[in-house]
Amino acid sequence: xxxxxxxxxxxxxxxxxxxxxxxIDGGKIAQIGEIEIAEQVIDVSGKVVLPGLIDxxxxxxxxxxxxxxxxxxxxRAAAAGGFTAVACxxxxxxxxxxxxxxxxxxxxxxxxxxxxxYPMGALTKGNKGEEMxxxxxxxxxxAVAFSDDAFPIQQSIIMxxxxxxxxxxxxxxxxxxxxxxxxxxxxxxxxxxSSILGLKGIPHEAEEIMVARNIMLARLTGCRxxxxxxxxxxxxxxxxxxxxxxxKVTCETCPQYFSLTEEAVIGYDTNTKINPPLRxxxxxxxxxxxxxxxxxxxxATDHAPHAIEEKETEYAxxxxxxxxxxxxxxxTITELVKAGTLTLAEAVEKMSxxxxxxxxxxxxxxxxxxxxxxxxxDLDAEWIVDPARFESRSKNTPLGGRKLIGLPxxxxxxxxxxSMKSEVAV
Amino acid sequence: MTSLEQINExxxxxxxxxxxxxxxxxxxxxRKDILGLQEMTAExxxxxxQTAISFKDLLGRQIKKVPTLRGRSVITLFYEASxxxxxxxxxxxxxxxxxxxxxxxxxxxxxxxxxxxxxILTLRAMKPDVFxxxxxxxxxxxxxxxxxxxxxxxxxxxxxEHPSQGLLDMLTILEAKGRLDGLTVAIVGDILHSRVARSxxxxxxxxxxxxxxxxxxxxMPPEVDKLPxxxxxxxxxxxxxxxVVNVLRIQLERMQKGLFPSIREYSKFFGITRDRLKLAKDxxxxxxxxxxxxxxxxxxxxxxxxxSMVETQVxxxxxxxxxxxxxxxxxxPADVAA
Numbered sequence: 001x002x003x004x005x006x007x008x009x010x011x012x013x014x015x016x017x018x019x020x021x022x023x024i025d026g027g028k029i030a031q032i033g034e035i036e037i038a039e040q041v042i043d044v045s046g047k048v049v050l051p052g053l054i055d056x057x058x059x060x061x062x063x064x065x066x067x068x069x070x071x072x073x074x075x076r077a078a079a080a081g082g083f084t085a086v087a088c089x090x091x092x093x094x095x096x097x098x099x100x101x102x103x104x105x106x107x108x109x110x111x112x113x114x115x116x117x118y119p120m121g122a123l124t125k126g127n128k129g130e131e132m133x134x135x136x137x138x139x140x141x142x143a144v145a146f147s148d149d150a151f152p153i154q155q156s157i158i159m160x161x162x163x164x165x166x167x168x169x170x171x172x173x174x175x176x177x178x179x180x181x182x183x184x185x186x187x188x189x190x191x192x193x194s195s196i197l198g199l200k201g202i203p204h205e206a207e208e209i210m211v212a213r214n215i216m217l218a219r220l221t222g223c224r225x226x227x228x229x230x231x232x233x234x235x236x237x238x239x240x241x242x243x244x245x246x247x248k249v250t251c252e253t254c255p256q257y258f259s260l261t262e263e264a265v266i267g268y269d270t271n272t273k274i275n276p277p278l279r280x281x282x283x284x285x286x287x288x289x290x291x292x293x294x295x296x297x298x299x300a301t302d303h304a305p306h307a308i309e310e311k312e313t314e315y316a317x318x319x320x321x322x323x324x325x326x327x328x329x330x331x332t333i334t335e336l337v338k339a340g341t342l343t344l345a346e347a348v349e350k351m352s353x354x355x356x357x358x359x360x361x362x363x364x365x366x367x368x369x370x371x372x373x374x375x376x377x378d379l380d381a382e383w384i385v386d387p388a389r390f391e392s393r394s395k396n397t398p399l400g401g402r403k404l405i406g407l408p409x410x411x412x413x414x415x416x417x418x419s420m421k422s423e424v425a426v
Numbered sequence: 427m428t429s430l431e432q433i434n435e436x437x438x439x440x441x442x443x444x445x446x447x448x449x450x451x452x453x454x455x456x457r458k459d460i461l462g463l464q465e466m467t468a469e470x471x472x473x474x475x476q477t478a479i480s481f482k483d484l485l486g487r488q489i490k491k492v493p494t495l496r497g498r499s500v501i502t503l504f505y506e507a508s509x510x511x512x513x514x515x516x517x518x519x520x521x522x523x524x525x526x527x528x529x530x531x532x533x534x535x536x537x538x539x540x541x542x543x544x545x546i547l548t549l550r551a552m553k554p555d556v557f558x559x560x561x562x563x564x565x566x567x568x569x570x571x572x573x574x575x576x577x578x579x580x581x582x583x584x585x586x587e588h589p590s591q592g593l594l595d596m597l598t599i600l601e602a603k604g605r606l607d608g609l610t611v612a613i614v615g616d617i618l619h620s621r622v623a624r625s626x627x628x629x630x631x632x633x634x635x636x637x638x639x640x641x642x643x644x645x646m647p648p649e650v651d652k653l654p655x656x657x658x659x660x661x662x663x664x665x666x667x668x669x670v671v672n673v674l675r676i677q678l679e680r681m682q683k684g685l686f687p688s689i690r691e692y693s694k695f696f697g698i699t700r701d702r703l704k705l706a707k708d709x710x711x712x713x714x715x716x717x718x719x720x721x722x723x724x725x726x727x728x729x730x731x732x733x734s735m736v737e738t739q740v741x742x743x744x745x746x747x748x749x750x751x752x753x754x755x756x757x758x759p760a761d762v763a764a
Contacts, residue, residue: 198621313569
């Protein structure tokens, strides 16, 4: 038994926003109301109690790149960041393109026992974009979706086939939309800034062409399509139109795409090198509008840990990506909720029930009987991002020193406290 | 899009917060590094050019040596092939009595896979005063500069800047025309990949000159029309009435990457011929940063004509680099030729 006493419970899945006590029993939500028990009481008055947050775009790097992150360090980072579940990407080594890797990830996650880990399988063998991977077998082994993240499928015929196949399996195809012939050798957004810095640019169209193509193929195949890390105004518009036309498409953006612009690249901080690249203020505005009107369903992190030596180098050869698990909530509260773009309930929905729905997994609700996955948030806590204090093995973020509002203070998974910051009294 | 004002503001925040120089008598640049001309003030550029003019006298003497930088140590670290720039820096340093060491990639441990950072830190441990760095990656000298308190001079980084080339081009124009303010300079060719073009356009516009960028659209940087320049894809319109034509080297590999159809077609549409030069001002000069592809971007008779400044540019390169080293390291009174 565990009683979270006196918090403001915000659960968009039940349209709930009230101060109440939340009782957990047997790993499930047992009761919401005025509750008294003798022991195992945590005072969360002044805090916000949310359905456990789910990050559907994380690179846990295991197997193969444990020097960047592994399932244990990534799970700790997730728990510290307020996430009770993560979906991990298949660009591992060996590639997560067969059932044995799926099962080994699930087994390791179980041993670690912190947050729920939902592996995504690769769409194609070896992430090569050529032959279909054994997706049916991986699904039986526990894969929740299939993705071409980091290795976007270029050939339309291959994408068409995997979509047909995933439509049969009734799982979403989760895509990184990038025409790699247009983006080749590009390191940042294309425009005046890239011209001045002398870095080859990646035009918006490199993303938008593939967003448009994949929407058309989703229409052709009837497959559920989920578009990852939307970064441009044009992509938001294409997805909005597709939704209006009834195509089964969902999408996510990441905090970096509503919190930073390409200006951050000036000075050549390699932590700003991410893919898709940081865009312009116009794009940020369009992404916020897309979040507000529901075009963008999900906020995910694209948590992409890299070792220091992979970033302390020339901009051209630095690897793409930034960590995000431990800054996502703060950025979302600061840039969207406090700024008035989203209500708290809307933001929570995009970080809990929406990703649960896309992935077809439990979670995202504090309804009685649901798994007791709970995130407790100090909505008004001001804090400064200090990468040295991250639980993640990697520290690659350009956000060090940024002041944020909103801090996850406790994370509960299946009734068990997996992370707690000292300011919460037991 | 991000505006030029936003970009300049963000750049200034990062580079050399110190004020430039506090009066005409001071003869030292109050910045640690020379990374680009974008962040330099007109006053700093003026100081460098005037100092270079003083040093140029020295180059005409029989005994080309002054003790100004005796005991100071300069490392040239070149990750790209270079003849003139590296030699020019070395000669400049030697005339000022600095000790020089050159590291070229092929003969260094870089070939063994040492990271750029480790190379910098290793060389730094040998206590040089200045690093002169050429690197194929834009921003590499900035990264090196962030690692240490010693000075870094950018000798060309990727497609970003080549400040000493921009300065020597400006010195050449200043000597030929007596001024920079009010002149019109056409930079012709592969603007997209050219760090020379970028350094020239920042320097020249700060000094009051008008800059035209001339070349095929496939070799023009995106949104370059948002800069304080005029953009031309027609060579004849582009050089009509200009005071200076600065011709860039065209590289065969750009054709192989599909950026223009053929050397023949490039030369036909953008090559600088005597006929085309008649459209420029009567007293126009022609420059080229070298090495030249004679018969491609510049016709041999133009390259060898009396209006070609190519050799003067090379001499001025030494003078400008002496000025840069002196102003970074010297710091004494401005009586350099005394």
